[in-house]
Amino acid sequence: MSAIGRRSRDDLGRAYVQALSRGLEWLQMEASVASLTFDQLARLAEVWVDDVRRQQARHRVIEALQFLHGRVASRWVRWADTFGLPQPPTTGDPVDIIASPYRLATDLRLGRYVAGLLPLYDTALAILAGDHAAKTDYELLSAPWRQVCLPSPFTPTTLYGPRTQLALSALSARRFPRSCLTQILCARRAIDNADWEAATDTVHKAALASGYPYRGKCLFREAVASAETAADESPTHPELAQALWGYSAVQAFHQQLTADGAALLAGPYRAGGRTPPPA
Incomplete structure (x- = not known):
């Protein structure tokens, strides 16, 4: 298992984020990613300029x-x-992975789209550095x-829309007995993958139609x-994650799915057996 795989259960460290001096901004950051619109992407691309000052600030923050x-x-x-970006090699040097989205900005097929996303990467670095980075670099x-x-x-509390809390409450599987998880896993594996993917696609189309294309992901x-x-x-059975997500997505996208x-x-x-049967 790769080093990244071992960290994937809590990839930024819950304790670190909770103690972070800019922890509230990190929560805002995560909410803004889930609620990002294509209009915002276009405006981010317009205002983001990768000049020498920004490159130097980024280098200092990454060092910190x-x-x-x-x-x-x-x-x-x-x-x-x-x-939907090309995946960096997960067994690569972490510093190389951190640099990977910035290299994509030179790809003519992705350049404009990536330019709208890179301000989010810059912001994430600046927030996570907290007091380890200069305030001027953060700003x-x-x-x-x-x-x-x-x-x-x-x-x-609303990053997935008005039914956010219903959706998130479905993900409290840490309290489920092992027998329950086994039943969930077996039931997901009994569904044909093509049928599951087709249903999954309806969620992402619903997210796109709502104007918030990244909510499902x-x-x-x-x-x-x-x-x-x-x-x-970590990692665990992908079908278990899919099953938890499926029910959660139904709560978040209520009445937007067939x-x-x-x-x-x-x-x-x-x-x-954790929910009543549908009426």
């Missing part, structure tokens, strides 16, 4: 984050999946995000963490 490089690299791997690197994404109408990353905690192994699609996605979770 040496003790956290592996965990930051793990987050970059997650974000590559969330944003420079986070300026585009603060200008475009703040104030946000969403908070950590961000919710899935939370389901992965929940599955790993519940199973006490009845058949919602029933299929919620079925494995319900098989664990």
